[in-house]
Amino acid sequence: MKIAIIDYHAGNVQSVKFALERLGANGFLTSDSEEISSADKVIFPGVGEASSTMNHLQKLGLEKIIPNLKQPVLGVCLGMQLMCSHSEENDTDCLNIIPQKVVRFRPKSKKTKVPHVGWNKISVKNDSWISEQLSEEYVYFVHSYFVEVGEFTIATTDYVQPFSAALQKDNFYATQFHPEKSGSVGEQILKDFLKNT
Amino acid sequence: MLAKRIIPCLDIKDGRTVKGVNFVGLRDAGDPVELGKLYSEQGADELVFLDITATVDKRKTLAELVKKIAKNINIPFTVGGGIRSVEDANVLLESGADKISVNSAVVRNPQLINDLADNFGSQFVVVAIDAKNVDGEWKVHLNGGRLPTDLNLLEWTKECEDRGAGEILFTSMNHDGTKQGFENEMLAKMSSELSIPIIASGGAGSMEHFYDVFTEGKADAGLAASIFHFKEIEISDLKKYLNKKKISVRI
Numbered sequence: 001m002k003i004a005i006i007d008y009h010a011g012n013v014q015s016v017k018f019a020l021e022r023l024g025a026n027g028f029l030t031s032d033s034e035e036i037s038s039a040d041k042v043i044f045p046g047v048g049e050a051s052s053t054m055n056h057l058q059k060l061g062l063e064k065i066i067p068n069l070k071q072p073v074l075g076v077c078l079g080m081q082l083m084c085s086h087s088e089e090n091d092t093d094c095l096n097i098i099p100q101k102v103v104r105f106r107p108k109s110k111k112t113k114v115p116h117v118g119w120n121k122i123s124v125k126n127d128s129w130i131s132e133q134l135s136e137e138y139v140y141f142v143h144s145y146f147v148e149v150g151e152f153t154i155a156t157t158d159y160v161q162p163f164s165a166a167l168q169k170d171n172f173y174a175t176q177f178h179p180e181k182s183g184s185v186g187e188q189i190l191k192d193f194l195k196n197t
Numbered sequence: 198m199l200a201k202r203i204i205p206c207l208d209i210k211d212g213r214t215v216k217g218v219n220f221v222g223l224r225d226a227g228d229p230v231e232l233g234k235l236y237s238e239q240g241a242d243e244l245v246f247l248d249i250t251a252t253v254d255k256r257k258t259l260a261e262l263v264k265k266i267a268k269n270i271n272i273p274f275t276v277g278g279g280i281r282s283v284e285d286a287n288v289l290l291e292s293g294a295d296k297i298s299v300n301s302a303v304v305r306n307p308q309l310i311n312d313l314a315d316n317f318g319s320q321f322v323v324v325a326i327d328a329k330n331v332d333g334e335w336k337v338h339l340n341g342g343r344l345p346t347d348l349n350l351l352e353w354t355k356e357c358e359d360r361g362a363g364e365i366l367f368t369s370m371n372h373d374g375t376k377q378g379f380e381n382e383m384l385a386k387m388s389s390e391l392s393i394p395i396i397a398s399g400g401a402g403s404m405e406h407f408y409d410v411f412t413e414g415k416a417d418a419g420l421a422a423s424i425f426h427f428k429e430i431e432i433s434d435l436k437k438y439l440n441k442k443k444i445s446v447r448i
Contacts, residue, residue, distance in 0.1 A: 011318060014293040018268045048318040113394050113417065115320060115363065119200040119242055119447040138200060138447040140273060142320040142363075159199060181273045181295065183237070 001194070003027040004039035006066075008056045010046030010078060019180035023187060025194060033065045041071055041194065045180075046078035047142065050102070051090040053078060067097050072197035073172050080167060080174035081145060089145050098169045100150040105160045112160055115144040120157050122165045122177070128154035129173055129196050130166055130189055137185045139165070139177040146176065173197060198445040201411045202242040202418035203432055204396065205425040207232060209248045209278070212258050229262065230269050236425065237272045239432040242447060244270065245298065245366075245420060248278030249341075255279060260292045267293025275323055283312050290317060298323040298366060301339040304348060307360060314361025323396070324362040326353065329370040335383060342370050350383070351390065358391050365391065366420065368398040376402025376424070381414035388415040396420050404430060404438045411444050 005016050007029040020027040027043065028035075036042055044066065046053060057063045066073070066083075075083045082094045087102035094102070105114045119138040124130050135155075146163035149156055155166035157176070167174040173193060179186035208215050213227040225231055233244050246266065248259050255278075263276055276289050277298030286297050303309050303324060313322045327342045328335050328350040335350035354365050367387065369380035379400045388395050394417035397410045401421035410416045424430045436446045 011321070012290055012293060012295055014291065015267055015295065018293060019271065021268065022271065047320055110389065110392055111415075113392055115393070116199065117320070117364065117394050118202050118417065120198070142273075178273075181271065183271050187271060 001025065001041065002039045003041045003043060003194075004036045005029050005043045005045060006036060006062065006079075007031045008046070008053065008060055008062065010048050010053045010056065012047065013045050016043055016045045016076065016180045019187070019190060023190060023194070031060045031062065033061060036062070036065060037069065039071065041197070042069055042073045043076065044073055044079035044083070045076045046082065048078055049089060050078065050081060050087040050092040050094070050145070054082060054092055054094065057082070057095075063095060067095050070171060072193065074193050075167075075172065075174035076180070077143060077176060077178055080176055081147060083167070083172060083174055084147055087145060097172050098152050098167055098174070100147050100152060100164065100167070102145050102147050104145050107160050115142060116146075116159045117142050119182075120159060120177075122155045122157050124155045124166070125153075128166070129168055130155055130192055134185055134188060139175075139179070139182040139185055139189075141177045143176060171197075200242070200445050200447040201416075201439070202396075203240070203407070203435060203446070204243045204245055204418050204420040205236045205241050205432070206245040206247060206398070206420050206422045208422065209246055209259075209262065210250050211252070212250075212262050215249070230265050233266060233270050233274070236432060237270055240436050240448065241272065241432050243272060243418070244274040246274060246276050247298070248276070250278070256285065256288060260288050263289050263292035263294050277323070277325060282309070283316050286313055286317065286321075290321065296321055296323050296363070298325045300325040300327065303357070304337060304339055304346065304353075307356065310357060310360035310362055314363070319361050319363035319393075322362050323364045323366050324357040325366040325368070326350065326357075327368045327370055330383075338370060342373075351387065354387055354391060358393050362393060364394045364396060364417075366396040366398060369400065372400030373398070375400055378402065378406040379410040379414055379416070379419070381409055384410065384414035384416050388417075394418065402429075404435050407435060408439060408442050408444060411439070
């Protein structure tokens with residue numbers, strides 16, 4: 001199986017490659033549209049700021065390629081946010097693959113920290129691409145913006161308010177958390193993506 | 198509920214773990230990757246690797262080690278020690294580090310915090326601060342605590358946040374190594390004035406100390422070294438204890 005990991009100046013993308021290796025799968029980093037289009041599966045990772053990373057995608061000509069991919073695509077963290085329609089982070093128009101909005105955490109008290117950093121529980125909907133038995137398991141998050149709960153939400157996490165921990169629309173799958181850093185639970189979710197999609 | 202984090206810290210010299218590490222069941226207790234893996238299996242939420250190598254080859258050795266850690270460990274980890282520039286940080290990012298920790302270099306050049314945050318995002322930048330309470334005033338210290346400055350601790354933490362730090366790792370030099378508990382009063386104050394997460398360090402000696410740092414100290418994470426290395430406390434036992442005491446932890 002050829003697994004392309006999109007490399008577009010968006011943080012620690014190596015760790016996704018290493019996580020796949022631990023599962024016995026091989027991913028390759030690429031920003032080449034041909035290589036991405038011809039892969040069996042695509043992972044769209046990323047951390048960083050929305051508008052500058054959208055710029056990087058545009059410079060590489062990937063903003064037109066990604067929405068038209070037909071194979072299973074997994075967006076992770078910022079990758080998931082960029083799949084949505086719009087991000088409040090520097091008022092950025094995103095790829096509009098999944099028609100949901102990205103907004104900032106606005107806690108009522110200073111006791112609640114932003115960014116949301118660390119391990120939190122997911123609650124998974126029935127019959128989704130993530131095994132339901134992983135409901136109530138902890139996964140690792142690092143983010144200040146989140147995708148509101150909507151039609152394509154398949155898992156939620158509660159921080160300040162319930163938000164989308166994972167999404168799915170057609171062949172596009174996404175997690176706000178980092179499966180590549182979420183211990184054995186994260187490994188199971190990556191396996192689910194490789195096997196069930 | 199967001200879980201409180203338990204973070205073991207490993208000191209690294211020339212690619213090897215230092216400080217008396219006393220583990221049975223490890224082929225090589227000096228191998229940071231093996232030790233890190235063991236901690237992660239016992240339930241550590243993150244790992245911190247602090248490089249104390251002083252040689253010129255340091256950068257290369259550290260980058261190679263980071264790559265080895267990233268390949269083998271499936272939880273987040275932070276790397277610190279001698280990072281002085283965006284270029285230094287970039288080498289570590291490209292090797293697979295999730296976060297870097299900066300200390301003395303950003304006191305000497307605070308703009309580096311902005312540059313690191315702009316280049317890699319705040320989530321990548323942990324500012325470590327060693328401070329000492331001298332006659333009621335908390336002063337930041339440099340070079341592993343050997344060099345006092347006039348910088349006020351709380352003011353400095355706020356400046357770090359404003360410049361784009363993602364987390365603060367605060368070590369109380371008055372408490373470090375004493376095993377008498379964390380500096381909860383200062384930690385609580387810091388936590389109420391900052392909106393970024395605080396990692397508490399210095400003074401852990403018992404499981405109760407972690408309970409106290411999460412309740413009284415309002416810390417988001419507790420870091421310790423020797424009590425884990427010498428197996429005085431096992432991470433899995435500590436988490437069971439905290440869970441029983443209604444502290445939210447990942448089990």
